[in-house]
Each structure stands twice: as structure tokens, then as C-alpha cells.
Amino acid sequence: MASSDSKLVVIRRFNRSGEAHVVKSLLDSFGLETELRGEESATLFPDNPISDFGIELIARAEDAAKIDALLAAKFDKNDVG
Numbered sequence: 001m002a003s004s005d006s007k008l009v010v011i012r013r014f015n016r017s018g019e020a021h022v023v024k025s026l027l028d029s030f031g032l033e034t035e036l037r038g039e040e041s042a043t044l045f046p047d048n049p050i051s052d053f054g055i056e057l058i059a060r061a062e063d064a065a066k067i068d069a070l071l072a073a074k075f076d077k078n079d080v081g
Contacts, residue, residue, distance in 0.1 A: 007061040012071070013054040020055040023071065027059070032067055034059045 011034070014020040020036050027034050037056045059067055 008058045009061045009064055010056045011059050011067050012057045015054050027067060032063050
């Protein structure tokens with residue numbers, strides 16, 4: 001995902017895998033590369049302290065502002081289609 005000089009940051013944390021994948025797919029559709037981290041431990045071991053951080057959506061630091069703006073946008077069902 002990132003070149004050696006790109007810093008990665010946590011954009012959001014999720015408790016549910018489905019929600020994390022929907023947000024990742026939205027960002028992917030805008031050409032923004034993201035990764036999900038911790039999905040396996042959060043799904044397989046929900047009561048384990050290591051999974052307290054949930055599923056993290058990570059991206060390049062330079063994309064964080066654009067991602068925040070997209071996730072804050074209000075979409076109307078009439079905007080799609």
C-alpha cells in the first residue's frame with residue numbers, strides 16, 4: 001500500500017467487520033487506498049483484550065483530510081443512480 005516514506009495513520013476504528021468493509025469499499029471507489037488491520041483478532045477473539053482496539057482502517061497520512069471529508073459527507077439516496 002504505502003511506499004517506505006509514507007506514514008500510515010488510523011482513520012477510524014470499528015467493532016463490526018461489515019461496517020469496516022463498507023467504509024473501505026466507499027474509499028476504494030474514490031481511489032483512496034486503505035487497509036483493515038486487526039480484523040482477524042477482533043472477529044475470532046472478541047473477548048480478548050488485544051481485540052479491544054477493534055478493526056482499524058488505516059491509510060496514508062496525506063490522504064487523511066480527504067478521507068475525513070468523504071466520511072463526513074451526507075449522501076442522499078437520490079444522489080446515487
